Amino acid sequence: MNPEAQRCVRSLIPAHAPRNPSGRAFAPSNIALCKYWGKRNEALKLPLTGSLSVSLGKLGSQVSIHLADQDSFQLNGEEVPPSHKARKRLFAYLDLFRQNAECFQVEAENTIPMGAGLASSASAFAAIAQAVDALYGWELSSEQLSILARMGSGSASRSIYEGFAEWVAGAREDGMDSYAVSIAPVWPEFRIGLLILSQAEKAVGSTEGMRRTRDSSSLFQSWPAQVERDLPAIRNAVLERDFSRLGQHAEQNALSMHATMASAWPPLIYAQPETLAVLHRVHTLRAEGLELYVTMDAGPNVKLLYLAQDREAVRSAFPEVQEVE
Amino acid sequence: MNPEAQRCVRSLIPAHAPRNPSGRAFAPSNIALCKYWGKRNEALKLPLTGSLSVSLGKLGSQVSIHLADQDSFQLNGEEVPPSHKARKRLFAYLDLFRQNAECFQVEAENTIPMGAGLASSASAFAAIAQAVDALYGWELSSEQLSILARMGSGSASRSIYEGFAEWVAGAREDGMDSYAVSIAPVWPEFRIGLLILSQAEKAVGSTEGMRRTRDSSSLFQSWPAQVERDLPAIRNAVLERDFSRLGQHAEQNALSMHATMASAWPPLIYAQPETLAVLHRVHTLRAEGLELYVTMDAGPNVKLLYLAQDREAVRSAFPEVQEVE
Numbered sequence: 001m002n003p004e005a006q007r008c009v010r011s012l013i014p015a016h017a018p019r020n021p022s023g024r025a026f027a028p029s030n031i032a033l034c035k036y037w038g039k040r041n042e043a044l045k046l047p048l049t050g051s052l053s054v055s056l057g058k059l060g061s062q063v064s065i066h067l068a069d070q071d072s073f074q075l076n077g078e079e080v081p082p083s084h085k086a087r088k089r090l091f092a093y094l095d096l097f098r099q100n101a102e103c104f105q106v107e108a109e110n111t112i113p114m115g116a117g118l119a120s121s122a123s124a125f126a127a128i129a130q131a132v133d134a135l136y137g138w139e140l141s142s143e144q145l146s147i148l149a150r151m152g153s154g155s156a157s158r159s160i161y162e163g164f165a166e167w168v169a170g171a172r173e174d175g176m177d178s179y180a181v182s183i184a185p186v187w188p189e190f191r192i193g194l195l196i197l198s199q200a201e202k203a204v205g206s207t208e209g210m211r212r213t214r215d216s217s218s219l220f221q222s223w224p225a226q227v228e229r230d231l232p233a234i235r236n237a238v239l240e241r242d243f244s245r246l247g248q249h250a251e252q253n254a255l256s257m258h259a260t261m262a263s264a265w266p267p268l269i270y271a272q273p274e275t276l277a278v279l280h281r282v283h284t285l286r287a288e289g290l291e292l293y294v295t296m297d298a299g300p301n302v303k304l305l306y307l308a309q310d311r312e313a314v315r316s317a318f319p320e321v322q323e324v325e
Numbered sequence: 326m327n328p329e330a331q332r333c334v335r336s337l338i339p340a341h342a343p344r345n346p347s348g349r350a351f352a353p354s355n356i357a358l359c360k361y362w363g364k365r366n367e368a369l370k371l372p373l374t375g376s377l378s379v380s381l382g383k384l385g386s387q388v389s390i391h392l393a394d395q396d397s398f399q400l401n402g403e404e405v406p407p408s409h410k411a412r413k414r415l416f417a418y419l420d421l422f423r424q425n426a427e428c429f430q431v432e433a434e435n436t437i438p439m440g441a442g443l444a445s446s447a448s449a450f451a452a453i454a455q456a457v458d459a460l461y462g463w464e465l466s467s468e469q470l471s472i473l474a475r476m477g478s479g480s481a482s483r484s485i486y487e488g489f490a491e492w493v494a495g496a497r498e499d500g501m502d503s504y505a506v507s508i509a510p511v512w513p514e515f516r517i518g519l520l521i522l523s524q525a526e527k528a529v530g531s532t533e534g535m536r537r538t539r540d541s542s543s544l545f546q547s548w549p550a551q552v553e554r555d556l557p558a559i560r561n562a563v564l565e566r567d568f569s570r571l572g573q574h575a576e577q578n579a580l581s582m583h584a585t586m587a588s589a590w591p592p593l594i595y596a597q598p599e600t601l602a603v604l605h606r607v608h609t610l611r612a613e614g615l616e617l618y619v620t621m622d623a624g625p626n627v628k629l630l631y632l633a634q635d636r637e638a639v640r641s642a643f644p645e646v647q648e649v650e
Contacts, residue, residue, distance in 0.1 A: 216577075217581075218547045218548075218550040218554060219547045219551065219581055219584055219585065219588075221547040222543045222544045222545070222546040223543075223544070229543060248590065252588065255587050255588055256542075256588035258587065259544055259585065259587045260584065262581075262583065263544075263577065263580055263584040265573065265577045266611075267576070267580050267604075267608070269601070269604060269605065271601060273602045274598070275601075276594070276596060276597065276600075279592075
């Protein structure tokens with residue numbers, strides 16, 4: 001248990017026993033349009049810059065937490081053994097909330113594939129934070145829940161909301177001003193198409209990737225400058241429903257993040273040959289006039305961004321696309 | 326004819342008619358281990374940073390220039406028509422040297438494929454500068470020839486030498502301190518293997534690529550910081566024959582250059598799916614212990630760097646590799 005994180009949590013939550021026998025919550029996964037890449041505090045998961053995301057509809061995590069005689073963790077109906085790193089991470093997080101050695105029976109259902117660059121940890125920790133809030137009966141605000149979720153997984157701070165959310169970096173050392181706020185609901189014509197090119201586990205996880213990039217990439221020094229351009233542009237594009245502007249900045253932001261990784265040592269190249277084939281195809285289609293953009297996270301998969309009116313053109317170019325509902 | 330370039334050339338060359346009926350020179354192509362990427366003066370081809378290269382043995386350009394009644398240009402035995410951009414570029418360059426409206430019959434033989442990322446303009450302009458020097462009988466120094474070559478094509482400044490050459494960026498506005506110097510001969514065990522994945526012409530040339538990157542990539546702001554790390558490291562690695570150090574810095578430098586391009590808008594991605602497959606294979610082989618590194622220029626092809634002792638391992642992984650002799 002990290003003492004710094006413990007202090008932060010204790011300052012947020014009332015010190016009383018659980019008021020309910022269980023708590024339950026759903027949180028959507030999210031895709032960052034302006035990426036979270038680089039921490040200023042690893043223990044508290046405080047980011048170097050702000051970020052902005054859109055939630056993924058029904059794709060996310062449903063979590064139930066029951067008081068029990070001993071800790072247990074079921075993921076998608078299967079018991080996760082105590083040695084598993086996901087379980088260790090879960091209970092290290094729940095340790096932050098225990099008042100009187102109470103134990104938890106946690107059941108989580110993820111509707112998104114694990115480790116495929118779709119941020120299951122974001123929806124999982126956002127749902128856990130809200131389920132814990134329901135269990136204890138704290139009735140925390142969205143901002144407070146966002147802080148708690150953030151301490152489980154940085155990008156979980158944004159999964160507290162449906163629609164577009166901005167995680168404000170904040171400046172305080174204790175992170176009490178580092179939480180996400182809702183920007184706007186998803187607009188009806190806005191579409192996200194998933195291209196799952198590989199479901200393989202990443203060789204290097206995103207926390208380790210962030211660390212390596214920060215320590216060895218010269219170009220990473222200019223990453224905050226890219227975010228300073230993209231974040232306000234994407235926020236305004238969302239508010240004005242200016243899809244082209246959103247797409248351009250989201251794609252440049254994602255490719256810039258991947259660029260910082262490729263310039264690290266040893267180089268971190270999450271793109272696979274199929275990823276690059278998709279990128280070139282998107283660029284060709286765009287040159288032909290289709291308003292189609294991409295974003296990518298720390299993995300080989302591609303997320304397509306387009307408007308409903310172009311759905312058929314996108315499907316005809318990428319028959320395997322899975323549109324988020 | 327650019328008046329700034331004209332002034333610089335006139336300050337370097339004696340003002341007399343050609344002393345010989347012809348001049349002839351060979352210059353090797355070169356591959357940058359620390360890349361030239363970004364100009365501080367486009368007309369004079371002055372670079373933002375220094376760079377360092379190794380010459381490519383017999384791969385290069387053989388150029389003969391004869392005095393004639395009218396300008397003509399033969400490339401690899403074929404007449405190049407006056408409308409062709411290569412011919413226009415050649416005679417715009419030769420305009421800088423004409424004393425009394427003399428005309429030139431230029432014959433060039435390139436032993437390297439055009440437009441495949443192998444810098445035929447580097448060897449061509451280095452050979453032209455030396456052939457012009459022979460024709461006029463100026464007897465310029467290597468540094469002066471390097472300046473003249475640079476004004477034809479930046480990387481040509483380094484093709485004046487066999488072996489490892491460093492192009493010192495210089496600080497003067499007229500570029501008189503911006504030339505290459507010889508660092509060391511190629512060491513016998515050092516090997517370069519070419520993987521020609523595509524001979525197609527680039528959609529975006531390197532000058533336009535540089536410009537787009539400078540104007541739109543935030544990460545490019547940190548490119549000089551990467552060069553400041555790589556250039557002295559590669560120079561020392563060459564002098565100490567420390568192949569691992571050379572390889573690491575050369576590869577990080579090349580991937581960082583490509584990273585700045587990928588972070589430009591519209592994105593410039595020269596890598597093709599096959600390029601990425603090669604990179605991943607190299608990284609796997611290196612993780613298995615093979616001392617194999619890559620460098621890449623503004624194109625999809627890959628140059629492998631290795632030692633003679635690993636030649637068979639490299640050939641077995643990449644049967645199509647063309648080793649530079």
